[in-house]
Structure formats: C-alpha cells, structure tokens
Amino acid sequence: MVEPYDTGTTADCFVAAKKTFDCLIGQLTDPASASLTQDRLEEMLHEQGRELLRQLLQAHLDLRAWREQQSVLAARRDGTGLAGTDGVVRRRVEGGHHRLLATVVGTVTVTRCAWRAPGVPNVYPVDAALSLPAGRHSAGLAKLAVIETVRGSFDAAHAAINARCGSVIGKRQIEQLVAQAAVDVDAFYAAQILLPCTSSTVLALSVDAKGIAMRPEALRPATAKAAARARATFRTRLASGEKPARKRIATLGxxxxxxxxxxxxxxVIAVPGGRGGQRRPRARPRAERKWLCGSIITDPDAVIAKVFDRAEARDPAHARPWVVLVDGARHQLDLINAEAARHHISVHILIDFVHVLEKLWAAAWSLNPPAAPAAEDWVAIHALALLAGRTDQVVTALTAQATALPARRATASTPASAT
Structure with a gap:
C-alpha cells in the first residue's frame, strides 16, 4: 500500500511557484496585455516561465529535504547509523546543510542532512540520490555547455547559455566543463560495439591539419623565438608575406x-549553363559510425598512425576497400603512404575535390581575362572531365593553354593534385 503524501507540507513548498503562475495568468488575462505585441508576449513568457520552472524545481528539492528530515528523525529514534563508502558508520546527523546548484532553469539551493563521524568526511545521502555533480553546475548545464561550445567559440557559447538560462555560468566554468566532458572520449569509443560490415563497405580515413593561434605562454621554444624576432611593418595589420609566428599545427583524423x-x-557539379529537366542528382554517400581524434600536442605522424590503427581494428583482414581523403599536402601524403606500408595495406588516395576546384579557379584567372563570364563554364568543363577520370586530358589541355600564353604561364596552376 502506498503511503499518502503530506499534502499540507507539499502545498507549503509549492506556494511560491503557484503565486508566480497565478501572477502570470493575471498578466495574460489583464486587458492591458491586449496592447502587447507577439514578440513582447513571447519575451515575457520566456523570462517568467523560466522563473516558474526554477521555483518548481526549488519546491521539489525543498519537499525532498523535508521528507529527509522526517526519515532522519525516525533513524534517531531507532539509533541506526549510515555507513559511507569507506565502511565507517556515521551516527550523528546534522540538518540544514546547503549547497547551490546552477541548472538550465536557474540557480537553486539543495538542502540536505549530513551524516557525521569524528575524523571522516560527511556523507550526504541526498547528493547520491540526486546524482549531484561535485561542482556547482548541473549535468544538464554541462551538456548544454558542450553542445554550444562545439558550435563555435567559448564566448559564443557563454552568450547563448546566458540568453537561454540566465546568468548561471561564466566563461571559465564553461571551459572547465568542456574539458571534464572530454576526458572519457577514448573510453567512449573503446566501449562502442560496431556493427559488422560487408566487404563492399568502404572504410574511409581522412586527416587534415589546421594552424591554431596560441597564447604567448603556450608557444613552443622555436616558435616563441621566431615571434620575438618578428618586426611588424604596420601597427594595425600584417604586411604582405609577414607571419605572426604564433600558430601551432593541430592534426585531425x-x-x-x-x-x-x-x-x-x-x-557532383552542375554542367555549364546549370542543370535542366526534372532528373534529380543521385544521393551522395553517407558517413556512418564515425570515430574522431585530434591533437595539438603530438606530431602529425602520431595522429595518422592512430587513425590507421583504428581502421585496422575495424578491418583486420583487409577485406574492405580503404579510401583516404586528403587535401593534397605532400608531407601528409608521405606520412600516409608510410603508414599504409607499415600496415601492409593498399589504400586508394582521393584528393578533396574542393581543393582541386580551387586549383582550377587559380588557373582560370591566369588563363582568362579578369572577371571573364566564360571562366565559370571553363572551370565547370574541366571539373567534369576530372570527375569523369580524364585527368591526363585536363593536364594536357591546361599545359597547352599556358604555353599559348607565355606571359601568364608562370602564374598558371594545373590541378596536379588531382592525379
């Protein structure tokens, strides 16, 4: 039989939330609200609705605190104690211990009882029952911090969270929560059980490098010396060819x-003049069961080795086609070929078509008059030929055109990376 709740105590806990709700209903039914625009109504409901949710959460926590107090009184009468994870039984109970908890609806106060014993830390059963974090910020707020941070910068994440949840977290706390969330990434991937694939399923690998601006104290010794030697020509910006010497290469896989x-x-690309008719392009391949890694500390060869080791774990028998997508950097290609040789696997190397297009456009501006309308069709024709596998034909055509224009030959760029 389920014991009835103490309805009087429940009503006392939720009285503030009920008043806020009644006040909100009163505002919406007041004749003066008829003059409010939709955007003002939406803003009012968002702000006061969030406060209502915060008060409901606070009331529930207060109710749980009251029920814990009742159970503690019964435990005192029975003389029972509570054992912690250290095995020590704590028989003294002290109520009124408070801690703040920042959540997605605002900051609330968790009141709970502490079970105590001399020489050992307090035990808070409510903390375990609620699965409270060690810090001030809730799991929901930590999740939101990660979601917003991966979309952009920490500043943008801070602004987005404040707009949605109010002033509940600072930028530094967001950085700490994201770092804490990332510590078990390797364990997460290790625990995944991948679905079996057929021998025709492509095993795709890709690596890329990106220069990241570093804080002065984080520069490596050689880069710090180069930055110290750098002398800017202008005060407000870099001159042509100048480098700030404060970047470090991050390798992603x-x-x-x-x-x-x-x-x-x-x-893949529209024909000259654009697509016509009702025929839809065929669907592109979709990436499934992705595994990601990256490092700004280790060298590119270590990241590439990690990528190949992960691929080896997926296809130890080398029964599937291995395709490596790169941007055409020579050093990167050398490392990939060396790693493929180490694993005794034959790989198909593909150059990112976006980079190939950039090479074609560079050639177009060298072999055509500036802003020539025909340049776009010129690029499309050669790009379609490359996609059709006629790379040698394209290279031959570009070489012939560059030869016919000696003055521009030095600046013409053929898409050699597409070979």
Whole structure:
C-alpha cells in the first residue's frame, strides 16, 4: 500500500511557484496585455516561465529535504547509523546543510542532512540520490555547455547559455566543463560495439591539419623565438608575406564507414549553363559510425598512425576497400603512404575535390581575362572531365593553354593534385 503524501507540507513548498503562475495568468488575462505585441508576449513568457520552472524545481528539492528530515528523525529514534563508502558508520546527523546548484532553469539551493563521524568526511545521502555533480553546475548545464561550445567559440557559447538560462555560468566554468566532458572520449569509443560490415563497405580515413593561434605562454621554444624576432611593418595589420609566428599545427583524423553510392560527374557539379529537366542528382554517400581524434600536442605522424590503427581494428583482414581523403599536402601524403606500408595495406588516395576546384579557379584567372563570364563554364568543363577520370586530358589541355600564353604561364596552376 502506498503511503499518502503530506499534502499540507507539499502545498507549503509549492506556494511560491503557484503565486508566480497565478501572477502570470493575471498578466495574460489583464486587458492591458491586449496592447502587447507577439514578440513582447513571447519575451515575457520566456523570462517568467523560466522563473516558474526554477521555483518548481526549488519546491521539489525543498519537499525532498523535508521528507529527509522526517526519515532522519525516525533513524534517531531507532539509533541506526549510515555507513559511507569507506565502511565507517556515521551516527550523528546534522540538518540544514546547503549547497547551490546552477541548472538550465536557474540557480537553486539543495538542502540536505549530513551524516557525521569524528575524523571522516560527511556523507550526504541526498547528493547520491540526486546524482549531484561535485561542482556547482548541473549535468544538464554541462551538456548544454558542450553542445554550444562545439558550435563555435567559448564566448559564443557563454552568450547563448546566458540568453537561454540566465546568468548561471561564466566563461571559465564553461571551459572547465568542456574539458571534464572530454576526458572519457577514448573510453567512449573503446566501449562502442560496431556493427559488422560487408566487404563492399568502404572504410574511409581522412586527416587534415589546421594552424591554431596560441597564447604567448603556450608557444613552443622555436616558435616563441621566431615571434620575438618578428618586426611588424604596420601597427594595425600584417604586411604582405609577414607571419605572426604564433600558430601551432593541430592534426585531425576521422575513420568512418560508407556504403558505395555511385554518382555521375554532373551529380557532383552542375554542367555549364546549370542543370535542366526534372532528373534529380543521385544521393551522395553517407558517413556512418564515425570515430574522431585530434591533437595539438603530438606530431602529425602520431595522429595518422592512430587513425590507421583504428581502421585496422575495424578491418583486420583487409577485406574492405580503404579510401583516404586528403587535401593534397605532400608531407601528409608521405606520412600516409608510410603508414599504409607499415600496415601492409593498399589504400586508394582521393584528393578533396574542393581543393582541386580551387586549383582550377587559380588557373582560370591566369588563363582568362579578369572577371571573364566564360571562366565559370571553363572551370565547370574541366571539373567534369576530372570527375569523369580524364585527368591526363585536363593536364594536357591546361599545359597547352599556358604555353599559348607565355606571359601568364608562370602564374598558371594545373590541378596536379588531382592525379
């Protein structure tokens, strides 16, 4: 039989939330609200609705605190104690211990009882029952901090969280929560059980490098010396060819599965003059079961080795086609070929088509008059030929055009990385 709740105490805990709700209803039914615009109504409901949710959460926590007090009184009468994880039984109970908890609806106060014994830390059963974090910020707020941070900068994440939740967290606390959330990434991937794949499923690998501006104290010795030697020509910006000498290369890697999705060249890029008719482009391949890694500390060869080791774990028998997508950097290609040789695997190396297009556009501006309308069609024709596998034909055509214009030959750039 379920014991009835103490309805009187429940009503006392929720009286503030009820008053806020009644006040909100009164504002919405007041004749003066008829003059409010939709955006003002929405703003009012968002602000006061969040406060109502905060008060409801606070009331529930207060109710749990009252019920704990009742159970503590019964424990005192029985003379029972509470054992902590250290095995020590604590028989003294002290109520009125408070801690603040920042949540997605605002900051609330958790009141609970402390079980005590000489020489050992207090035990708070409510903290375990609520699964409270060690710090001030709730798990929901930590999750929101991670979601917003991966979309952009910490400043942008801070602004987004404050707009949604109010002033509940600072920028430094967001940085700490994101760092805490990232500590178990490797364990998360290690615990994943991947679905089996057929021998036709493509095993795709990709690596890329990105220069990241570092704080002065985080620069490596050689880079710090180069930064100290740098002399800026202008006060407000760098001159042509000048480098700030304060970047470090971060290497990123990914491994994923993809079912083959054959496409035609015009499915990838529009033909000159644009697409016509009702025929839709074929669907592109979709990346599934992605595994990601990255490092700004280790060298690129270590990250590439980690990527190949992960791919090896997915296909130890080398029964699937391995495809490596890169941007064409020579040093990166050398490291990939060396790692493929170490694993005794034959890989198919693909150059990112976006980078190939940039090479074609560089050639277009060198071989065509500035802002020539025909340049776009010129690029499309050669890009379609590259997608059709006629790389040698494109290189030959570009070489012939560059030869016919000697004055511009030095600046013409053929898409050699597409070979």
């Amino acid at each position: 990914v491994v994923y599965d993809a079912e083959p999705a054959p496409r035609r060249p015009h499915d």
